[in-house]
Amino acid sequence: MMKRFVAVLLLFCAYPVAEADTEYPLEIVRSELLAAAQSSLQIHAANVSNHDEIVIVDYSLHSAKNRLFIADLKAGTVTRFRVTHGRGSDTDHDGMLDRFSSVSGSYASPQGAHVTAEQYVGKHGKSVRMDGLEPGNISARSRAIVIHAAAYAEPRMVNKYGKLGRSQGCLALSKRDLDTLLKLVPPGTLVYIAK
Numbered sequence: 001m002m003k004r005f006v007a008v009l010l011l012f013c014a015y016p017v018a019e020a021d022t023e024y025p026l027e028i029v030r031s032e033l034l035a036a037a038q039s040s041l042q043i044h045a046a047n048v049s050n051h052d053e054i055v056i057v058d059y060s061l062h063s064a065k066n067r068l069f070i071a072d073l074k075a076g077t078v079t080r081f082r083v084t085h086g087r088g089s090d091t092d093h094d095g096m097l098d099r100f101s102s103v104s105g106s107y108a109s110p111q112g113a114h115v116t117a118e119q120y121v122g123k124h125g126k127s128v129r130m131d132g133l134e135p136g137n138i139s140a141r142s143r144a145i146v147i148h149a150a151a152y153a154e155p156r157m158v159n160k161y162g163k164l165g166r167s168q169g170c171l172a173l174s175k176r177d178l179d180t181l182l183k184l185v186p187p188g189t190l191v192y193i194a195k
Contacts, residue, residue: 023077029069033058037071037192040113044133048115049188055116055181057171059085059097059109059195063164068171070184079184081177084153085109086169095163097195102137107168110137110145114191117141119182124148124172126182130191147171147191149178 026034037056041048054071061067066080085097088108092098101108114137117129127148132140150172151157152165164172171191173181 023072023075023079026071026073026076026078028078028080029056029071030058030060033192033194034071036194037190038073040192041190044113044115044190047133048190050186050190053185053189055185055189055191057083057191057193059089059100059111059193063095064158064162068173070181079180081173081181082153082155082158082164084150084164084167084170084172087166088169090166093163093166100193100195101169102132102139102143104139104143107166109167109169109171109193110140110143111193111195112137114140114145114193116147116185116187116189116191118187122146122148124150125175126178128182128185128187130171143169145169145171147173147178147181149173149175153177 037054041054052074056069056071058067066082068081068083070079086107086109088106089097089099100111102110113133114130117131119128127146129146130140132138153172154174157164
């Protein structure tokens with residue numbers, strides 16, 4: 001009986017419960033980043049149909065941290081997730097984003113304002129396309145920069161390596177967190193990516 005309890009306890013510790021189902025106050029997002037995202041929402045209001053939520057990605061944080069925030073502007077709350085960055089943005093693979101790029105073939109993460117577009121099923125399963133809204137990231141769709149789930153974004157990666165794996169520039173989440181995000185983020189939502 002004791003062995004079974006220890007085995008269950010070890011399994012639970014190896015796969016911690018994701019924090020995506022917990023709401024936090026809006027103030028947990030860096031104030032300057034939140035202000036920049038809200039300003040971007042105003043600037044791009046004509047291209048964004050959902051004005052109630054903003055997805056904010058804070059790449060100043062390590063990939064082991066929850067750094068993708070869905071800000072519910074009406075409720076004043078945030079739901080947070082872990083998210084990957086591109087391997088071209090972190091060539092030494094230390095878990096920190098070093099640079100942004102929107103150049104095709106760079107495998108780097110883009111920055112700035114994007115908007116979620118249609119959902120589709122691709123090689124990573126359910127995914128969401130994004131369109132860049134600025135001259136520096138207008139290539140997001142042609143680069144296939146999307147939001148998807150990936151094995152290298154699962155919590156066990158942090159447990160084993162202390163960081164998530166890297167994408168080819170996409171926003172990759174755990175499968176559970178992607179399912180939650182898809183329920184909370186409709187097409188036409190601003191995605192603001194910064195460091």
